[in-house]
Amino acid sequence: MDNGRRGKDLRIGDPERERAMRLLGEHFSAGRLDVGEYDERCQQAAAARYSSELDALFDDLPEPRPSNPPVPTAPAARPNPAAGKIVLAICAAALIIFLIVVARQLGLALMLPLVALIWFTWRR
Incomplete structure (x- = not known):
């Protein structure tokens, strides 16, 4: 049942899949992926169950990557x-x-x- 995964590989949910597809869209709009590659990788992201499967989709791409979560920003200050x-x-x-x-x-x-x-x- 290992399927070739190394170490502690966590299961992912819909938010992680959606983030990966959004990041693939950024790479597509930057011209790093053509339409066929983008479509294929989005299908693989939608079917992914483990974080390593998402990471493999970004092996040949620069930042941003799903393995690096975005830095949370401070909430906006409320007026006095x-x-x-x-x-x-x-x-x-x-x-x-x-x-x-x-x-x-x-x-x-x-x-x-x-x-x-x-x-x-x-x-x-």
Whole structure:
């Protein structure tokens, strides 16, 4: 049942097969494989059960290879929620000043709902 595999050869799953086919596509688009070779190697990758079978498909190709997993990247930084509150406060202050200076009487009437909206938004 060894089938000529050496050492500890691990079974692979669909994600590894898909990654190998994606990498073969990169080599195909770079001109390293012709259509026939690409098709044949993709069929072999789809039928592969062990990592050594995938590695054999890349023996004559340069990097990238499926045996070298991609380096994980750090997750994207999430914006600080306090910064959003500061922007909201600045915009609200500018709107209040605009309403008082330009609209005067109407501005004062509109300012009460605006202050209530800011108050409830700020408390969240």
